[in-house]
Amino acid sequence: MLSHIHQHLDEPLLVADLAALSCWSRWQLQRVFQSETGLTVAAYVRELKLSRAAAALLGGRDRILDLALRHGYDSEVSFSRAFKQQFGCSPLAYRKRGLWVGLRQPISQLGPRGLGEGKWLQVRVETRPAFQLLGVRGEIRGLFAEQPDFQQQVPAIWQRVQALPGGEQLNGLPLLGVSDLRAHQDEAHRFPYWAGIAPSEQPEEMPLTLTGAETLQVPSQTYGVVTHQGPITLLPQILSWFIEQWLPQSGYRGLDGLELEAYPANYQGKAQDASMSYWLPIAPLP
Missing domain, CATH: 1.10.10.60 (Homeodomain-like)
Incomplete structure (x- = not known):
């Protein structure tokens, strides 16, 4: 059908x-x-x-x-x-x-290599304006490394940003994770991962101060955006489908850029009904 x-x-x-x-x-x-x-x-x-x-x-x-x-x-x-x-x-x-904003892509079914048949995913294409991230950075080995460690390192980086003076302000606010794939990765396939917040996207009545945090400039970019519903531990399967199955048939190509994880306020990563979105930099094929 x-x-x-x-x-x-x-x-x-x-x-x-x-x-x-x-x-x-x-x-x-x-x-x-x-x-x-x-x-x-x-x-x-x-x-x-x-x-x-x-x-x-x-x-x-x-x-x-x-x-x-x-x-x-x-x-x-x-x-x-x-x-x-x-x-x-x-x-x-x-x-x-x-700007490419709000373009809906055809729904696809996630195959047995992912979460099993019966899970339907729809990607949208969005252009996100430039913004500044305030947070901390670490290094991780990602999904396609021979020895991935992101499932251990990413939570540790988030704990670091929440432990900063002022980190308690992050409770109840939308948060962003950023994987920086712009630079050449080393032999271990390590790359920088940022955990933080975009102050410009927060309410004006909630000024944010994170003592000791660094800043990252994220340029305007067009993304393929997929929503993941379920425990965060299942996100790698969604990303495998996103990159290996959706992208080759989409009419777009992937870019080495800044990949975003957008978490809503009060996100509970272990919950069955948890919902977040992953933003993959893309450009139309010629």
């Missing part, structure tokens, strides 16, 4: 027609699809079509009306209304801004 949707996004995709291609009634298809993906069929199709339209806005000079008609809308008004609902701005404003 997903393959059919992905291969026919330039055509009308009605729930009744999709149900006729499946083994389910319309009601059964809607129920199964939403149970498995968290989206209705119509919402999923709309997300992907509007994401294609957004990419076309940035990559070409087509009139907005032409894009509207091409992606299944009968007027520029209805297209603009749906576009603003998904992206928070009009098509014209999106084109003027010139």
Whole structure:
């Protein structure tokens, strides 16, 4: 079903027609699809079509009306209304801004090498503006090293930043981990890992002071973003899928840059319903 949707996004995709291609009634298809993906069929199709339209806005000079008609809308008004609902701005404003923001990618199923069949993942493409990280750094051996140690070293680095004078202020705030893959790694595949916070992304009424912390300048970058739901110990399987399976088929290439881990306030990494996101630097293939 997903393959059919992905291969026919330039055509009308009605729930009744999709149900006729499946083994389910319309009601059964809607129920199964939403149970498995968290989206209705119509919402999923709309997300992907509007994401294609957004990419076309940035990559070409087509009139907005032409894009509207091409992606299944009968007027520029209805297209603009749906576009603003998904992206928070009009098509014209999106084109003027010139940033890849909020582009939804097709849902993929995580295979048996990861967390088993039945887990569905959707990547989005976002451009994040430059920011400054305040925190501490250490060195780790990452996922693809012969002897990875990140599962031991990363928690230790987070303990260091929380032990700084003022570290208690981090409780209840969104946090960021940064893997710096810009420099050539040594023979042991070690690279810097930062644990900290982006002060510019915190409420103004909560000034933050971390005595002894260092700063890292993170440039503006386009990322592929995947959300991981579940214990943090399972994140490596998600990253393996992200890099080994999603990226080669995505139309993007990976970059040696700063990879981000975004943790919400009050994140509990051992919880089954824990949710965080991983940001992988990417660029469109030529």
